[in-house]
Amino acid sequence: MDNAVIKSCLGSWHVRVGRTVDGVMSFEEGWEEFVNHHGLKLGEILIFKHNGKRAFNVVAYEALGSEKRYDSKGKSPSEATASSTSRTSFVCTMKKSHGDPHKAYLTIPARFARSNGIVATSRIILKDPSGRSWPLILSRWESISRGSHRIAIRTNGWYKVYEANKLKNGDVCTFNLKPVSSKSGSKSARVMDVQITCG
Structure with a gap:
């Protein structure tokens, strides 16, 4: 297993990358922390841009297609009002x-x-x-x-x-x-x- 670096507007995360016997890759250890920190919900979309090796830039979109916005504390508007x-x-x-x-x-x-x-x-x-x-x-x-x-x-x-x-x-x-x-x-x-x- 190797580690990937995922960069978003909120910072960088080191996430372990796993691989199945069929060669399918997936994010494992560290991924849940990334999801929770970004307040991601079912139905929201992530767009990844591969920057070479195992470095990615990611942008989060809400279910209706608009880019997810965060305040200075790293909260989306819906989280900030919670x-x-x-x-x-x-x-x-x-x-x-x-x-x-x-x-x-x-x-x-x-x-x-x-x-x-x-x-x-x-x-x-x-x-x-x-x-x-x-x-x-x-x-x-x-x-x-x-x-x-x-x-x-x-x-x-x-x-x-x-x-x-x-x-x-x-x-x-x-x-x-x-x-x-x-x-x-x-x-x-x-x-x-x-x-x-x-x-």
Whole structure:
């Protein structure tokens, strides 16, 4: 695997590039962070310009075809008018890696983790649309390509959620972190709801 550099109006991202046995290339580690940082939604369009080797310039367009605009803080107009609770949620589109029974994992964006005080020792309970609760195990690793730490939910917690909810490639999961109760101690488990949209 190699790394690609993707440049947009908001900066540069190092994203790992994977290749299937058929030679099809795809963006992997680092891609979710790019998507979340740009506030990309289902139906929006990305136009890539290849600048040689593995460097790309990208421009984002809204679903109706107009170029997506961002303010000085890197937010699109729709995000800028959203309530502050948007800091307590993130979106993830299911890929093959999310449903691998042997090494399934879900990445919690570093920005989301930092702003909500989530660390590797945090206790997270995920509540699915059916109201079932799933304890999740967090582990932290250092991304060599980015030189920063990111948080991941590993197999023994996440795959059970994936299987029980019959998730598949292309499904979109929105994760919402619930407010901490004033009665609960600092070591209490954080609760995160998940909403599922079929892809």
